[in-house]
Amino acid sequence: MCATVGVPQALLYYKYFPLWSTFLDGLGAEVVVSGATTKKMINTGTSLGENELCLPVKVFFGHLVDLKDKADALFVPRVVSVEKRAYTCPKFLGLPDLARSVDGSLPDILDPVFNSRLSRRKYYEAIFDFGKTFTRNKVRIIRAWSAGLTAQKAYERRLEAGLTPMEAMAGEAAAPAGGSLRIGIAGHPYNIYDPYTSLNLIKKLRQWDIDVVTTEMLPAKVLHKEAGRLPKRLFWSYEQEVVGSVFHWLNTKSVDGIIYVLSFACGPDSLVQALLESETRRKGGMPLMSLVVDEHSGEAGMITRVEAFVDMLRWRRQ
Ligand code: SF4
Incomplete structure (x- = not known):
């Protein structure tokens, strides 16, 4: 049995940490989270990952190494599918294998499978199999899982109330609205909320008296409905959410402009970028800026671009 389980503060941490930590806690594990992303972690991850x-x-790899001496095992789930008829990105399907290949001296990798395409019985069998790593008590496993689901629902409600993941997890209050502009930020949560890789984009915009709304702040129902307008359904659930949020802002005109944050070398993101740019033109040209982040992103360059974008939005408002 593993006493201490390390959870990397990267990738799907921003989506599911309340579920995972409550589940692990209910199983009797002590949960340890890696530190905030640093330059050193990015350098480590970059040196371990393929170009x-x-x-x-790569950031995720840096977080794994950060946890190396802090935990008996590392939690790296294989998130195959989170809804019927769609998959996650292939990187999430193979994440435990990637994790095992980066550094042979890492603690054991715990890799529960989450696959909504399986029958309900098989889905729960996978959860039981994982729970058995900690306890033979089936009731305890069920209780731990349902407590996790409850925590996750409460967390999602807080996101929809306008909180970022870190604010929601810390129990903070929502930032007051009433800024001079409102900007929609679309993108994967690990790109827009990691303060280091996003270069603190949300904090900076708020300091400039701008209200920020993100993909996670919209109800799942809205995201699905909007993404459903595509003539052909996207394979990837998380890309559907990004598309759904941008389509919503275009249709409701509820923001002054949109910043789409995407990763360099991300196949799904580059496809979605083209789709969003063409839809934005078709819908009358709401300002949309694509910000590509990679390990060489420099704060000065990004701030200059965002400032110019904000100036243009203010000018349009006058
Ligand atoms: S950034 Fe793109 S390629 Fe990387 S994990 Fe996310 S969706 Fe997959």
Whole structure:
């Protein structure tokens, strides 16, 4: 049995940490989270990963190494599918294998499978199999899982109330609205909320008196409905959410402009970028800026671009 389980503060941490930590806690594990992303972690991850890997996976590797001496095992789930008829990005399907290949001296990798394409019985069998790593008590496993689901629902409600993941997890209050502009930020949560890789984009915009709304702040129902307008359904659930948020802002005109944050070397993101740019033109040209992040992104260059974008939005408002 593993007493201490390390959870990397990267990738799907921003989506599912309340579920995972409550589940692990209910199983009797002590949960340890890696520190905030640093330059050193990015350098470590970049040195361990193949060149063509996207930045978020390299960052994830840096977080694994950060946990090396802090945990008995590392939690790296294989998130195959989170809804019927769609998959996650292939990197998430193979993440435990990637994790095992980066550094042979890492603690054991715990890799529960989450696959909504399986029958309900098989889905729960996978959860039981994982729970048995900690306890033979089936009731305890069920209780731990359902407590995790409850925590996750509460967390998602807080996101929809306008909180970022870190604010929602810390129990903070929502930032007051009423800024001079409102900007929609679309993108994967690990790109827009990691303060280091996003270069603190949300914090900076708020300091400039701008209200920020993100993909996670919209209800799942809205995201699905909007993404459903595509003539052909996207394979990847998380890309559907990004598309759904941008389509929503275009249709409701509820923001002054949109910033789409995407990763260099991300196949799904580059396809979605083209789709969003063409839809934005078709819908009358709401300002949309694509910000590509990679390990070489410099704060000065990004701030200059965002400032110019904000100036243009203010000018349009006058
Ligand atoms: S969706 Fe893109 S950025 Fe995210 S893990 Fe997959 S390849 Fe990387």
